[in-house]
Amino acid sequence: MTRVGGRRPDPGGPGDAGDPPQVIVVEDDADLRLAVTADLAGAGLGVDEAADIATADVALSAGGYDCVVFDRMLPDGDSVHYVQRRRQDGWSVPVLFLTARDSLADRVVGFEHGGDDYLVKPFALAELTSRVLALCRRSGLGRPSILRHADLVVDCARRQVRRAGVLLSLTAKEFAVLEYLMTRPEQAVGRDELIEHCWDSSTDPMSNVVDVVVRRLRGKLREPELVHTLRGRGYRLSGPHPPA
Structure with a gap:
């Protein structure tokens, strides 16, 4: 070698x-x-x-x-x-x-x-x-193998997501977005930041690709909602009630 x-x-x-x-x-x-x-x-x-x-x-x-x-x-x-x-x-x-x-x-x-x-x-x-x-x-984020937030559990090594004990089926991009948000709970995460960390450099930052993936992710995570939209700022992984 x-x-x-x-x-x-x-x-x-x-x-x-x-x-x-x-x-x-x-x-x-x-x-x-x-x-x-x-x-x-x-x-x-x-x-x-x-x-x-x-x-x-x-x-x-x-x-x-x-x-x-x-x-x-x-x-x-x-x-x-x-x-x-x-x-x-x-x-x-x-x-x-x-x-x-x-x-x-x-x-x-x-x-x-x-x-x-x-x-x-x-x-x-x-x-x-x-x-x-x-x-x-x-x-380099130094994330642990298992990420937890409310009743959501993300196993980074096995790439598995469970909510309230139920195994969810996510696409690679949905998993990447959720994993990144889970490393920053209660923080505002902009669309440009998600594109930088979850997509390749050819992605147009003006496209709605992030919104589409987040919308699908929300549907799979089910209620009560955990991924909230912050108008003009991006998204935040928060509790089941919209953040102020």
């Missing part, structure tokens, strides 16, 4: 606050792996490389990573199944899948098995780096 930029992760966990985010790129195409690694390192990240799941597993078991870039099809298997197993054990490091598979069904499988983002080959290196930086910011 090769290290580019930054510092090697401490086996005890993530680095100090002043250290650059740590990423591992798991890709068996040597040329693509080199290009991705160089671009991420150029953005100030510390990057490790691996060509298969077994090598990556050794590094990931040592800890210290803020994000993993996983090619889907590797010499020793489909990385989706590896990520699914790790999620079941409570592993919460953000994962971006790379793949030549571009069908909706393939993307859904990636998200349902624990992926946080999904990028189809061929892709622009600048877009990949932007998405990885966003995932590293999310990782």
